[in-house]
Amino acid sequence: ETTSWVGLFGLPGLPAPVAARIAQDVSQLMADPEVRGKLVDFGYVGQPLTPEQTVTRIEQERARYGRTVRDAGIRLE
Numbered sequence: 578e579t580t581s582w583v584g585l586f587g588l589p590g591l592p593a594p595v596a597a598r599i600a601q602d603v604s605q606l607m608a609d610p611e612v613r614g615k616l617v618d619f620g621y622v623g624q625p626l627t628p629e630q631t632v633t634r635i636e637q638e639r640a641r642y643g644r645t646v647r648d649a650g651i652r653l654e
Contacts, residue, residue, distance in 0.1 A: 582624075584631055596628050 585603060587596055606612055607625045616623050626634065 582634075583621075584626075600625075600628055 585599065587599070604625045607623045613623055
């Protein structure tokens with residue numbers, strides 16, 4: 578089973594205070610009932626993550642899908 582998700586990413590070297598402010602603003606936006614309602618209308622379920630949680634999720638998915646690709650013998654052509 579898999580799901581798709583959307584993330585907001587900054588350039589490498591983005592200062593931590595800037596990343597934290599963006600994460601805070603996005604979390605506040607996602608807490609707005611009107612915004613959440615619009616997302617639900619489009620079939621999305623909002624689950625804002627901190628920058629650290631996003632890194633963890635990417636690492637977990639990379640390991641999971643990497644295993645699947647290796648086990649299936651998938652190669653780039």
